[in-house]
Structure formats: C-alpha cells, structure tokens
Amino acid sequence: METYEEERIAALDGRRRDEANGGPDRPSLEERFxxxxxxxxxxxxxxxxxxxxxxxxxxxxxxxxxxxxxx
Known part of the structure; x- marks a missing residue:
C-alpha cells in the first residue's frame, strides 16, 4: 500500500510531465504554485x-x- 508521500510524489511527477509540454517559456510549478x-x-x-x-x-x-x- 502506498503512503501519502508516495502518492504525492507520483502525482507531482505526473504533473511535471504534463507541464513539460507547455513549452520552455512557461513558468515552473514552483513559480506558479x-x-x-x-x-x-x-x-x-x-x-x-x-x-x-x-x-x-x-x-x-x-x-x-x-x-x-x-x-
């Protein structure tokens, strides 16, 4: 069973992959959130x-x- 931290890291990795399609000029997740x-x-x-x-x-x-x- 995954821990909450493992779920968070997996979700964040997925979000970073999705964000990579936004192009190089898009502000990072850290800047925006x-x-x-x-x-x-x-x-x-x-x-x-x-x-x-x-x-x-x-x-x-x-x-x-x-x-x-x-x-």
Whole structure:
C-alpha cells in the first residue's frame, strides 16, 4: 500500500510531465504554485472553503433541515 508521500510524489511527477509540454517559456510549478504565489493562495482559499462547508453541515440549522443536510 502506498503512503501519502508516495502518492504525492507520483502525482507531482505526473504533473511535471504534463507541464513539460507547455513549452520552455512557461513558468515552473514552483513559480506558479510555490509559497507566496497566487496559486498557493488559491489552494489555501479553497481549503478554507472546504473546512467551512464541513463545519456548516454540523450547524444546528442545517441539522434541523433534512433537505439542507442531504449530501
């Protein structure tokens, strides 16, 4: 069974192969998604949205409404 780190490395290798087709003038993954980049900020923003949604399903108003709580 693969560890999370092995899965991450395999996914990153695949992403780097895909990115190689973008041409030599394309900024690297590190430039576009590394710390302090817009891409990194975007990932943190989406993470916060997911956390907020998981907390929302535990809110009393949502628990009281079966339609809202349906997944």
């Amino acid at each position: 590394g710390p302090e980049s817009f891409g990194c900020h975007e990932a943190m923003h989406v993470t916060q949205l997911v956390v907020d949604l998981s907390q929302l399903v535990q809110h009393s108003a949502v628990l009281l409404n079966p339609v809202w709580h349906r997944r």
